[in-house]
Amino acid sequence: MVNQVTLSGQVVTEISLRQSKAGVPVSDFRIKHKTRRMPNPLFIDVEVWGAEAERVAEYVTRGDRIIVAKGELRCDMWEKDGQKRSKIKITAGRIILVRDMPYKSEDHESGEAEETSF
Amino acid sequence: MASSNFVFLRGRLIRSEIKTVKSGKKVAALTVAYGREASSLFIDVDLWLNDSKLEGLLPKVAEKKGYVLVKGELRQDKWEAKDGTKRSRIKILADDVSISYSVYNNKNAENSSTTSSSAPTPAPKKTKKPVPPPVVDDEDDEDTGFDAEVDEDDIPF
Numbered sequence: 001m002v003n004q005v006t007l008s009g010q011v012v013t014e015i016s017l018r019q020s021k022a023g024v025p026v027s028d029f030r031i032k033h034k035t036r037r038m039p040n041p042l043f044i045d046v047e048v049w050g051a052e053a054e055r056v057a058e059y060v061t062r063g064d065r066i067i068v069a070k071g072e073l074r075c076d077m078w079e080k081d082g083q084k085r086s087k088i089k090i091t092a093g094r095i096i097l098v099r100d101m102p103y104k105s106e107d108h109e110s111g112e113a114e115e116t117s118f
Numbered sequence: 119m120a121s122s123n124f125v126f127l128r129g130r131l132i133r134s135e136i137k138t139v140k141s142g143k144k145v146a147a148l149t150v151a152y153g154r155e156a157s158s159l160f161i162d163v164d165l166w167l168n169d170s171k172l173e174g175l176l177p178k179v180a181e182k183k184g185y186v187l188v189k190g191e192l193r194q195d196k197w198e199a200k201d202g203t204k205r206s207r208i209k210i211l212a213d214d215v216s217i218s219y220s221v222y223n224n225k226n227a228e229n230s231s232t233t234s235s236s237a238p239t240p241a242p243k244k245t246k247k248p249v250p251p252p253v254v255d256d257e258d259d260e261d262t263g264f265d266a267e268v269d270e271d272d273i274p275f
Contacts, residue, residue, distance in 0.1 A: 001128065001152075001153075002127060002128035002187065003126075003127050003128070003129075003152055003153075003159075004124075004125070004126040004127075005125050005126075005192070006122050006123070006124040007123050007124070007192060008120070008121050008122045008123065009124065009251055014217060030162055031121060033121070033192070035121050038193065040194060040196050041194070042194040042208070043194065043206075044125075044192065044194075044208060057187075058154065072142070073125070073127065073152070073157065073159055073161065073172060074157070074159060075157070075159040075160065086159060086160070088159065088208040108254075
């Protein structure tokens with residue numbers, strides 16, 4: 001069975017942490033992925049299970065940029081008003097937190113004008 | 119930020135429609151089914167066709183619900199429904215779709231042809247038809263989904 005997803009994006013919801021019926025920690029949140037080539041941004045729900053879910057709940061917050069790794073596409077189905085609905089989401093095995101290296105403020109200001117000389 | 123968006127999926131091709139857009143380019147609108155019935159995933163796949171061979175093959179594969187291997191990236195379509203509600207659908211924009219034969223499947227096909235003596239050509243093995251795809255119209259409101267029930271047995275790790 002082949003079902004692999006890797007997706008980078010920004011967390012746009014709070015990170016929720018709950019327990020499954022079997023007592024396994026589950027964390028879910030939504031991310032936004034956008035590139036210049038894409039006509040509209042992609043919003044997709046991500047679900048993480050087990051110890052990784054606890055790690056996510058501890059370290060990741062809304063607005064953080066992450067890479068969803070070891071992901072798998074899944075489909076949730078439910079009925080609403082007698083109509084079958086479905087939603088595609090990602091179950092991820094690993095979440096990688098992406099951080100920018102901070103600029104020193106003076107470097108950043110002077111850097112932009114003089115950068116071309118390097 | 120370096121961005122990444124990569125999908126690799128192998129599943130049964132259950133729909134294949136070739137469309138021609140205004141510019142004359144051809145696009146294949148596919149639906150791929152992955153997994154067992156209880157936890158099936160149905161996802162739409164768009165593929166720009168530059169290969170006439172694939173164009174001929176895809177409908178045949180779809181007819182037999184054969185396996186395809188899809189490589190591409192995730193995209194989201196948005197539109198407004200007739201009742202004015204906003205709808206969205208997650209799909210794959212494929213850059214490569216290949217026909218993928220299953221070893222087990224071929225074995226089954228052989229078995230079926232030997233047992234049904236009447237058919238000279240091995241008839242395509244009638245496997246259990248995948249359940250018809252549900253109406254895929256995710257409502258794009260921020261609340262749904264998180265409360266949805268998840269069967270523990272479906273979790274792969």
